[in-house]
Amino acid sequence: TLRMLGDIAGKGKSVFLQSFARVARRMAERYADHKGDETVMGAMVASAYATDVADMAAGGNGGGGGIANVEIPPLNDPQGYNDEIExxxxxxxxxxxxxxxxxxxxxxxxxxxxxxxxxxxxxxxxxxxxxxxxxxxxxxxxxxxxxxxxxxxxxxxxxxxxxxxxxxxxxxxxxxxxxxxxxxxxxxxxxxxxxxxxxxxxxxxxxxxxxxxxxxxxxxxxxxxxxxxxxxxxxxxxxxxxxxxxxxxxxxxxxxxxxxxxxxxxxxxxxxxxxxxxxxxxxxxxxxxxxxxxxxxxxxxxxxxxxxxxxxxxxxxxxxxxxxxxxxxxxxxxxxxxxxxxxxxxxxxxxxxxxxxAPVETQPMPSLPDMSGFGGMPTGGGMQGIDMGGVAQLREMVSSGQTPSLEQLRAMLPGF
Incomplete structure (x- = not known):
């Protein structure tokens, strides 16, 4: 396996020890498929090595090798559509x-x-x-x-x-x-x-x-x-x-x-x-x-x-x-x-x-409307949803001629 990897990498090129270990382990696991036949093994080693190199370039395969690169997708898709701005x-x-x-x-x-x-x-x-x-x-x-x-x-x-x-x-x-x-x-x-x-x-x-x-x-x-x-x-x-x-x-x-x-x-x-x-x-x-x-x-x-x-x-x-x-x-x-x-x-x-x-911090702004109304945004959006039970309670008080105090209003309508 090591000799084949050297031939694949090319003269004067190095092969990571982790790559050799993973490819060799893969060949051992698939011995029943190649049974030591170098003709069959050559193609299998080349495929396993190419997969390992691709895994490392993409951020590793979770086995401890590779480089932890994460490519963050843009807000705009490749066709030019902007997810935030319509x-x-x-x-x-x-x-x-x-x-x-x-x-x-x-x-x-x-x-x-x-x-x-x-x-x-x-x-x-x-x-x-x-x-x-x-x-x-x-x-x-x-x-x-x-x-x-x-x-x-x-x-x-x-x-x-x-x-x-x-x-x-x-x-x-x-x-x-x-x-x-x-x-x-x-x-x-x-x-x-x-x-x-x-x-x-x-x-x-x-x-x-x-x-x-x-x-x-x-x-x-x-x-x-x-x-x-x-x-x-x-x-x-x-x-x-x-x-x-x-x-x-x-x-x-x-x-x-x-x-x-x-x-x-x-x-x-x-x-x-x-x-x-x-x-x-x-x-x-x-x-x-x-x-x-x-x-x-x-x-x-x-x-x-x-x-x-x-x-x-x-x-x-x-x-x-x-x-x-x-x-x-x-x-x-x-x-x-x-x-x-x-x-x-x-x-x-x-x-x-x-x-x-002067630049200011970007505030959270959804790209799609909240179907419960802009007043019903989650707490992460900076506004609390409206408690409909509190609204009903307030309506009953007013219809009965009662005037709610400031403390009662705050309790019935939190966030206002």
Whole structure:
């Protein structure tokens, strides 16, 4: 057996003693098959040795030999699918965010329709726009009303003002995670300038280098969050909202509507109605910019969903002296410009930028929704499930006219 192993390994090559011992033991166990015939043994020794070498390369066969290598599978499968980030879910949440930023426009359009039906807008029935307004008014039953929209905003975006089921947790982390993405990208871009490093040195600040991997991690956290909120009916809700926003913006831009209100653009229609009917001044520049730029950021995230969880040794952004990157120069520039515009209208200064661009520990985030509701996640997810028995007990107390004390509430609803 030893001579055969030497021939198989080749001249000048060594054979591990453990390999010899295992192959020899195997030949002894299978003596009845070869009965010492070297012709038969040669093939059996070669097969046993090849199996032993493969076992060692894969981390050993449990017999004490080999190298303990463990290859951890990637989060992305070989076909490019990301187990954490579903691109269509990200796009759906992006659409809902756009509708949220244009909510003031939806309210203004509803008021325009009320004024039209009441005969308070100087628009002739023979005007083609009148038919458009009439159709939209009577189609409102098929559209999401304000209460329904705000419920979606609260559940998906964590926006205040919406009513959601008691066992559903609003996505309160959305804005924080989005701000971390914007800050990480902006800080990375800023630190590419040598002037920043000289300025930090003159002020006695330590040298910072926001790696593209910090950006990758910030985007991954945000994308995993919105992907989790975009499953099932959320996608269809996003489609309905998209159709509603398109119809509303078309109505607000009708020439007859603009002329009736004495303005020249659809955005001015929103401003005029909001001031006159609701007594508020709408910051159309802020809301429109946030809608456009956040939609751009989330589109880039969805279009390149496979790069946020992988680490193939390539940089995320193009870097001097390195070949290849996960994002092209054009996409990188588009992402950075979108983050610049986001910062410009939200007034994110250097102090806030430094705070949000610093990396933080990745929190546990499932890739699939808990069918018992987001409020019913296991303890490992950071939230306790709701005790339905406690809820029933609380309902009985309230129906009987009793007011539970704080201690009773804590006992009936642990975790709240």
């Amino acid at each position: 691109p269509d879910n990200v796009r759906a949440v992006s659409t809902i965010y756009v509708a949220y930023q244009l909510e003031f426009g939806l309210k203004a359009a509803a008021r325009v329709l009320d004024l039209f039906v009441a005969g308070l807008l100087p628009i002739s029935a023979s005007d083609g726009s009148a038919r458009e307004l009439d159709n939209l008014y009577w189609d409102q039953d098929d559209l999401l009303d304000e209460a329904s929209r705000r419920s979606v905003y609260s559940r998906v975006l964590g926006a205040p003002g919406g009513e959601i089921a008691f066992d559903i947790q609003p996505n309160t982390e959305f804005n924080t995670l989005l701000m971390r993405v914007v800050s990480a990208v902006s800080e990375y871009e800023r630190e590419q300038s040598a002037l920043v490093h000289f300025d930090n040195a003159s002020r006695g600040l330590r040298f910072q280098a926001t790696s593209g991997e910090f950006v990758r991690k910030a985007v991954r956290d945000f994308a995993a969050n919105v992907s989790l909120r975009g499953w099932a009916g959320t996608a269809f809700t996003a489609e309905r909202m998209a159709r509603q926003v398109r119809r509303v913006m078309k109505v607000l831009n009708l020439p007859s509507v603009r002329n009736a209100l004495g303005v020249t653009t659809g955005w001015q229609v929103i401003e005029r109605i909001s001031q006159r009917e609701f007594g508020i001044t709408v910051n159309t520049v802020l809301h429109r910019t946030l809608a456009v730029e956040t939609q751009t950021i989330m589109r880039i995230i969805a279009d390149h969903h496979t790069v946020w969880s992988q680490n193939a040794g390539r940089p995320l952004f193009p870097e001097p002296g390195r070949t290849g990157s996960d994002l092209s120069a054009d996409v990188t520039r588009e992402l950075m410009v979108a983050c610049q515009h986001f910062r410009a209208v939200t007034g994110v200064g250097d102090a806030l930028l430094d705070e949000y661009s």
